[in-house]
Amino acid sequence: MTTKEKLLEVKDLKQHFKVGRKGVVKAVDGITFDIYKGETFGLVGESGCGKSTTGRTIIRLYDATDGEVVFNGEDVHKVKSKTELKKFNRKMQMIFQDPYASLNPRMNVMDIIAEGIDVHGLAKDEKDRKQRVQQLLETVGLNKEHANRFPHEFSGGQRQRIGIARALAVEPEFIIADEPISALDVSIQAQVVNLMKQLQEEYGLTYLFIAHDLSMVKYISDRIGVMYFGNMVELAESDELYKNPLHPYTKSLLSAIPLPDPDYERSRRRIEYDPSIHNQDEDSEFREVKPGHWVRCTPTEFEQYKRELESK
Numbered sequence: 001m002t003t004k005e006k007l008l009e010v011k012d013l014k015q016h017f018k019v020g021r022k023g024v025v026k027a028v029d030g031i032t033f034d035i036y037k038g039e040t041f042g043l044v045g046e047s048g049c050g051k052s053t054t055g056r057t058i059i060r061l062y063d064a065t066d067g068e069v070v071f072n073g074e075d076v077h078k079v080k081s082k083t084e085l086k087k088f089n090r091k092m093q094m095i096f097q098d099p100y101a102s103l104n105p106r107m108n109v110m111d112i113i114a115e116g117i118d119v120h121g122l123a124k125d126e127k128d129r130k131q132r133v134q135q136l137l138e139t140v141g142l143n144k145e146h147a148n149r150f151p152h153e154f155s156g157g158q159r160q161r162i163g164i165a166r167a168l169a170v171e172p173e174f175i176i177a178d179e180p181i182s183a184l185d186v187s188i189q190a191q192v193v194n195l196m197k198q199l200q201e202e203y204g205l206t207y208l209f210i211a212h213d214l215s216m217v218k219y220i221s222d223r224i225g226v227m228y229f230g231n232m233v234e235l236a237e238s239d240e241l242y243k244n245p246l247h248p249y250t251k252s253l254l255s256a257i258p259l260p261d262p263d264y265e266r267s268r269r270r271i272e273y274d275p276s277i278h279n280q281d282e283d284s285e286f287r288e289v290k291p292g293h294w295v296r297c298t299p300t301e302f303e304q305y306k307r308e309l310e311s312k
Contacts, residue, residue, distance in 0.1 A: 007174060007206050008035040008058070013067035015050070015057045027053040029230035030067070032286065035174075040200065040207040042221030042238070044214055044253065049227040051210045052097075055176045058208070059094055060085075071174070090120050093167035097179040099159035103151040109162055110147040113137070116170040136165040141195060157188035164195065168203070176208045181216065189213075193220050214257050218242055223292075226250045229275075232286060236293040244312060246295045246305045249273045 015028040028050045035041045043051045056062050058069050060076055069076045071092065079085050093116075096102035103112055113133045114123070123129035134144035140161040151159055160180060167175055177196065181189040193216060199205060211217050217224060218238050225235040226249065234247040245251045252273035283298045289305045297305060 005037045006034050007037045007072065008208075009068070009070040010034070010054075010058065011068040011070065013054065013057060013069065014065040015053050015062055016065045026230050028057065031225075031227070031230075031232040033225050033232060033235060035206060035208060037173075037206055038200075038204060039222040040209050040220050042217040042224040043208060043210045043227060044212060044217050044224060045227035046212060046253075048229075050230040051227050052178050054227070055094070055178050055208060055210050059092055059176055060088075061094075086120070090116075090170045091172055092174045092176070093170065093172040095160070095163050095167050095175060095177045095180045098183050099156055099163050100151060102163055103159060105151050108148055108150055109133075109137070112151070112162060113147075113166050113169050116166065120170055122170065132169070133165075136169055139168065139199070140165045141191075155188075156184050157192060160184060160192055161195070164192075164199070168199065171203075172205070174206045174208070176210070178210045179212070180209075182211065182213070189216065196220065214253055226253065231296060232294075233296045234294065235286075240293055244293070244309060246289060246293075246308065247297070249275075 010031060010033050012030050012032055013028055014026070014030050017025045017027055019025050031054065033041070043054065045051050053062065057064050058076075064077050071088070074088075076088055076092075079088055107115075110130070110133050113136055114129055117123050117129060117132055123132055130147075133147055137144050137146055142158065142161055142165070146154075146158075151162070154162065160183075163180075180196075181192050184192060196207065197220060200207065207220075209217065209220055221238045223235065223237050224241050225232050226241075226247065227233070228249045234241065234245070234250045236244075241250065242254065245254055248271075252271045255269065255271040284296055284301075286294050286296050287302050288294050289302065290309055295302075295305055
C-alpha cells in the first residue's frame with residue numbers, strides 16, 4: 001500500500017562519464033524525483049536515455065558525479081564505512097535485465113540465492129539456510145527441488161524468478177527492477193509482472209521499475225517518470241500521464257504503443273518528436289503544471305500546458 005512517506009529522494013542527480021581525453025557523456029544530467037513507501041515508480045524512455053544508469057547510480061554500482069540520493073533519510077553516496085554500506089546493501093536490491101548473465105553459471109541455485117543470506121549472516125545454521133532458500137523458491141513459483149540445479153537448466157522466465165528470489169533473500173525494503181521483463185517472451189512477461197505485484201503486497205516492497213514498454217509500465221506503476229537524453233521531461237500519476245500527456249516526447253512515446261484493435265492500428269498516427277524545437281531553451285526547467293504533474297518546459301510552454309489541461 002502506497003503511503004505519502006518518502007523512502008527515496010533523488011536530488012539533482014548527475015552521472016557523467018569521460019570519453020577519451022576531453023569528451024564527456026552526460027548520461028544523467030540533473031534529475032529530481034521522490035519514491036514513496038509501498039509504491040511502484042516507473043521510469044521509461046528509449047534506449048540510451050539514462051534510465052538504467054539512474055538505477056545503477058541510486059544503488060551505488062556507480063558513484064554519482066553530483067547530486068544526492070537520500071534513502072530513509074541518509075545520503076547513500078556519503079556512506080563510507082563497510083558496516084554502514086553492508087546495511088544499506090541489504091535494504092536495497094536489484095533485479096537485472098538479463099536473467100542469464102546476472103546468474104553465476106558455476107553456482108547452483110541454492111548457493112546463488114543463499115549468497116546474500118551468507119554475507120549478512122541471516123541463517124542460524126545449514127538447515128535454516130536450506131529452508132530459507134526452499135521457501136524463497138516456492139514463493140517465486142518454483143519447486144524446492146530446483147535448488148540443486150544450475151542456471152543453464154532453466155528457461156528465461158524461470159531464471160528471472162531465481163533473480164527475484166535472490167533479491168528477496170536479504171529481506172529488502174526497496175528493489176530496483178532494471179528492465180526485468182525485456183529479455184523474456186511476451187507470454188512470460190505478464191507472469192513475472194504479476195509475481196512482482198503479488199510480492200509487493202505480501203512483503204510491503206517499494207519498486208523502481210525501469211522499462212521501455214509503456215503498456216506494461218502503466219499496468220504496474222503508481223507514478224511514472226519519462227526520461228529523454230539524461231533529463232526527466234515529465235512526471236505524473238500513471239493514469240494522469242496516459243490521459244493528459246503534455247510534453248511532446250511523452251506524446252510521441254504513447255503514440256507508438258500498439259493496441260489489439262485492427263481498425264485502430266490501420267488509422268493510428270505516430271507522433272514524431274523533434275528535439276531541436278523543444279526544451280533547448282535555457283529557461284527550460286522542471287515545473288509543476290498541476291498538483292503532482294511535472295513537465296520540463298519554458299515559462300511560455302508552462303502557460304500553454306496549463307491552458308491545454310484547462311480545456312479538457
